[in-house]
Amino acid sequence: MTTTYESGSAVPGGYYLNLSEWAVTPVEKDGERLPAGKGQWRPIPTVAALALVPILGATFLMFLPVIGFALFFHAIIAKVGSFFHASATDLAATMSPGWQPGEAHFTGKSPENAGTEEKGPIADEKLDALEKEIAEKRREN
Template sequence: MANTFKSGSAVQSGYYLNLSRWAIEPVAKDGERLPQGKGEWRRIPVALALVLTPVLGATFLMFMPVIGFVLLAQAVAMRAVRTFRGPAEELAATMSPGWQPGEAHFTGKSPENGGVEEKGPSARDEKLEALEKEIEEKRRQS
């Protein structure tokens, strides 16, 4: 005979423990069915049922207030988050830079001269062209 049973199974009389629900179910007559729900049921001896019943009840009574305080703290925290989320998003929007897609920020030009193109060749352009010619000559030689 198996010691573990599924919910809704017909079983012999005795005591059955469901660890996922923390419940002990007495079955008075052979052939009665276990309650429906999640988890598996294990048949336990009468002596263990007499010991476990007050332990499970006391554990439930000790943790019930703790669960209440945890749920209260969670509700207060969620309300505070909702209260401050709107103003925080508005503040972040005013503090962030105005970004526009396609706008180049790393052009090497100072902001006061931004968007103004330089006219005519500069000394830097001449040096760059001379370097490019030198590289081309070395590539041809090799």
């Protein structure tokens, strides 16, 4: 089982590999600390460090132009995509019905009569009868 160390840990002298950052770092004396950053550090033999450093450097040099082109095309695609997104948003705003905060849409009334309550003759008769009944009971007491 390979021993792993966290970033910033005090470690014995030697070479350490961080796979998440693709970095090899030397530690000269026992008790020195590893560099800060993400990932875990694994001790590797000196021969492995001497073989890995040129390979990691060459890999970086090969992928650096690829990364540059990928970022360039990503930026262009993002600009074109934002153009179409803005157009679609403007079109949707003109096609959707207007909405006003606080407006009730499920009242069962047509918009012309919204906010006004209709009273028919039956409602008036019931209210008049109830009013008379209350007045009679007040007189009795």
